[in-house]
Amino acid sequence: MTSTERWFPGHLREVSREDCLALLGSKVVGRVAFCDDDGPTVLPVNYVVHDDTVLFRTGPAATIGRYLGGLAAFEVDDPDDYTESGWSVLVRGHVEPVEPEDLPADPDARPAPWPEGVRSLYLRIVPREITGRRVFPA
Amino acid sequence: MTSTERWFPGHLREVSREDCLALLGSKVVGRVAFCDDDGPTVLPVNYVVHDDTVLFRTGPAATIGRYLGGLAAFEVDDPDDYTESGWSVLVRGHVEPVEPEDLPADPDARPAPWPEGVRSLYLRIVPREITGRRVFPA
Numbered sequence: 001m002t003s004t005e006r007w008f009p010g011h012l013r014e015v016s017r018e019d020c021l022a023l024l025g026s027k028v029v030g031r032v033a034f035c036d037d038d039g040p041t042v043l044p045v046n047y048v049v050h051d052d053t054v055l056f057r058t059g060p061a062a063t064i065g066r067y068l069g070g071l072a073a074f075e076v077d078d079p080d081d082y083t084e085s086g087w088s089v090l091v092r093g094h095v096e097p098v099e100p101e102d103l104p105a106d107p108d109a110r111p112a113p114w115p116e117g118v119r120s121l122y123l124r125i126v127p128r129e130i131t132g133r134r135v136f137p138a
Numbered sequence: 139m140t141s142t143e144r145w146f147p148g149h150l151r152e153v154s155r156e157d158c159l160a161l162l163g164s165k166v167v168g169r170v171a172f173c174d175d176d177g178p179t180v181l182p183v184n185y186v187v188h189d190d191t192v193l194f195r196t197g198p199a200a201t202i203g204r205y206l207g208g209l210a211a212f213e214v215d216d217p218d219d220y221t222e223s224g225w226s227v228l229v230r231g232h233v234e235p236v237e238p239e240d241l242p243a244d245p246d247a248r249p250a251p252w253p254e255g256v257r258s259l260y261l262r263i264v265p266r267e268i269t270g271r272r273v274f275p276a
Contacts, residue, residue, distance in 0.1 A: 012253045029217040029224075033171040033178040038266075039209025040171040040178050044217070044226045071177025079167040079182070084252040086167075088182045114222040115150045115273045128176075135253045 015132030020089045023076065023132060025049050030076040032056065032125065034067055034095060046113045047074075050104055053126050054091055056111050057119040065121060068097055074125045089132040091125055098122040153270030158227045161214065161270060163187050168214040170194065170263065172205055172233060184251045185212075188242050191264050192229055194249050195257040203259060206235055212263045227270040229263055236260040 015023065024030075032043045043064065045056040054074045058064060064072075072095040077088035103122060104110050113119050153161065162168075170181045170192075181202065183194040192212045196202060202210075210233040215226035241260060242248050251257050 012255070028219055029215075031169060031180065031213060031215075033180045033211070035173055035178055038230060039232075040173055040211045041230060042169060042171045042180070042211050042213035042228055044213070044215050073171070073178045073180050075169060075180035075182070077167070077169075077182050081166055086182075086252075090180055092176060092179060094177075114224075114276070116276070117150070138252070138254070 011136065013134045013136070015087060015089065015134055017130055020130045020132040021049070021052075023078075023087060023089050024054070024091070024130075027076045027078070030054070030074055032064065032095070033073040033075065034064055034070060036063055036067060046111050048104070048109065048111045050109070050124070051102070053124040055098065055103075055122065055124045057113055058121050058123060059117060059119050060121050062121065064095065064123065068095060068123070070095060072125050083137040085135050085137040087132060087134040089130065091127045091130050093126045093128040095123055095125055098124050149274065151272045151274070153225060153227065153272050155268055158268045158270040159187070159190075161216075161225060161227050162192070162229070162268075165214045165216070168192065168194075168212055170202065170233070171211040171213065172202055172208060174201055174205060184249050186242070186247060186249045188247070188262070189240070191262040193236065193241075193260065193262045195251055196259050196261060197255060197257050198259050200259065202233065202261065206233060206261070208232060210263050221275040223273050223275040225270060225272040227268065229265045229268050231264045231266040233261055233263055236262050
């Protein structure tokens with residue numbers, strides 16, 4: 001938040017794109033939303049921000065692999081139940097596969113899924129729009 | 139989790155429907171996913187579980203109000219960055235408005251949005267499917 005922004009307790013404030021990108025980079029788990037034949041679905045993933053896209057991994061048999069090129073969204077948030085405040089960032093765009101040469105050169109900079117299992121398919125959400133909201137303690 | 143379930147470190151486990159409902163009831167913030175004209179979008183909301191539906195409030199001018207009856211999803215999760223473990227529950231179904239007589243009789247049992255502002259529209263996600271996954275510490 002820039003110092004020129006005003007806010008009011010309990011009010012929602014829009015978050016600037018710059019701050020959205022910083023908040024996106026502060027988390028390791030987010031949620032990919034996409035539509036399959038049964039409508040919208042949401043998938044928690046481990047991710048990194050790379051080249052202004054949201055990079056994550058999945059298995060070659062994962063459902064989302066059948067919807068490449070399709071519209072998708074990605075959400076991260078940080079609610080605080082005690083103060084009843086927090087922020088959320090929403091990325092809207094499309095999902096596409098990532099070629100190996102477009103991955104971060106440093107393997108440690110690539111997304112590291114918590115669950116075991118083969119997740120050899122690298123995907124990314126390419127943003128068309130990045131927005132965020134923050135609600136301050138009442 | 140029932141005591142008869144086996145699990146392996148770092149592995150994903152399906153969560154039973156009964157446990158999904160218990161986990162759903164343990165949180166106060168979740169994420170509604172639905173599709174508007176620009177594709178999937180995700181909206182964090184304060185919610186309660188009522189009559190086996192996910193009940194939340196929004197403003198009369200909110201985008202989701204134009205997609206009533208449409209397919210929707212609802213997700214809650216609880217990742218632990220330190221142990222790299224956690225759970226998530228996904229509800230898939232449709233979103234519909236709630237008549238006043240179908241709300242919890244006790245006002246304190248109704249969803250209480252953190253942000254200020256008029257949120258006079260009560261909506262609910264009616265589940266078609268409830269699934270959950272848990273990843274255990276590696």
